[in-house]
Amino acid sequence: MPQHPDTGIRVSGVSKAYGAKRVLDDVSFDIPSGTVTGLLGPNGSGKSTAMRAMLGLTIADAGSTTFDGILFRDLAQPGRTVGALLDPGAHHPGRSVEDTLATAAILTGSPRERVGELIATLGLASAARRRFGALSLGMKQRVALAVALVGRPRHLILDEPMNGLDIETGDWLRSTLVHHAHTTGGCVLVSTHLLQELQTFADRIVVLSEGAIRYSGEVGDLTAEKNATAIAVDPDLLRRALTTRGIPFSVRPEDGRFSVGIDPRSLSEICIADSIVLDELAEDRESISDLYRRLTRGQYRVEGDVFDPR
Template sequence: MIEVRGLTKRYGPQTVVDDLSFTVEAGQVTGFLGPNGAGKSTTMRMIIGLAAPDRGTATIGGRNYRDLAVPLVEVGALLDAGAVHGGRTAYDHLHALAVSNGLPRKRVDAVLARTGMEGVAGKRAGGFSLGMRQRLGIAATLLGEPRVLIFDEPVNGLDPEGIRWVRDLMRSLAAEGRAVLVSSHLMSEMAQTADHLIVIGRGRLIADTAVSELTRTNGEGAVVVRVSDRARFAQQLSAAGATVRDGLESSLVVSGMSAADIGQLAAYHGVALSELTPQRVSLEEAFMELTRDSIEFSGVAA
């Protein structure tokens, strides 16, 4: 597992990571979320020893990264898909990593197969698309069959098939008992991939919770309602304290009132409902609400 305790990092007067603590458990995918500039990449860099914390600790299996005898068999990390010599073939890149970590050649063939890169093993990495470099980086993380895996934005540059492949891979790695930490800005993917979420803003912890718990605690979603006399029932809903707006195909979208309460109100007024559909808060909506005070830059719609 990964344990982060009181982690703090400053660059000059700016505190990038501020007294951050969380745990990444084995057997699950932990999503690492936050707005741009929240400190996610810096935290990941400190976990694998690429940046030194000003205070606090980050350990892997109870040890600092620098104390791991053969790091690649303990933890695999993909922080920058472009960190590969463009003149090397995919095979040679992986083989060099394997040799330097005392790993057998067969591991290169195994990870090329698992990442679907067998057909391009002899091609130079400099000619790869960003998506193919992502796959090569993921293959490198798997070389030592580590129990801990860290991925920073692994779906960047991937097409829909590739994104789905990464999702399935993350789930399969967790099912094998590995601890998987993955950052992403694609909330729809995190909703389908992650078991647990760590959300930070301005370097500080905002939430450490299950996906379902985050969406539940950030309120019920709207309720789609259809009735024959839409205008009249909208007035009755508003009088009862609900917020009502027009929806698609002559529906009403009601917030601030549960589906059960809407049903009771309809029964009281003798209104026949043809639809009463609760809309659960999405992870994206919950995330935006949770981090609205931590966004560094925001634009105004025209």
């Protein structure tokens, strides 16, 4: 993998407010060279604003983003350094697909042949002469991807790139993103709500909720924590032992099963020390979906009956 000085993307202390509403609150995370990073968060969590701030399209109140140690505004060839997909419908509705890509090629200093390559690769041949505004959402998404890729950029920032893609194109895109990052040393940042899918191709994950970072790290570390699940002959004894030691736990009311915030071996040692008999003891590895729900819990609160006509 090629090495570069000050490699990767670094987001440092980015904050943004609109009036009294704080959309981004001291957001900081790194995307190491050669990795695919997933940016997760509920609608309204600040994902799109964060991506726009990284590229200077939204002016942050504080903080900065560097690409291989350089601010976006100072890049000599921004289109060759960073490719972005932020709004698939943002291109001129009256231009043909071919003209849209040709314009992008000129702006990034790319050869005209690159347009034909992307039209073929992304299955745009049948739509090449059609106006962008007349395309379906899925086809617009393909064109927007092609525009992001036309300059063969080192880094990619893609907001929900899988939306509207068929299975075959989605598979191609995932494999292309992984290949790009792992072979060129570039960085890929992808926002998505498809959590289980993210596990198949992302190296790292950043969870954003209410404009703040809730988690940033490797996908493997996210699910590596091995908590214990257990059923005790005398639940009160186990509850007392855990409470005394300050160990977090919850109990499912339907079957009395304990979910305990320590690994099974540690729980077993406590039970032996306190003469607690267990009917069951197992490993309970939290899935990304479960953890995501826990990390973002509380962003949307409903007070009262939303269907109350009063």
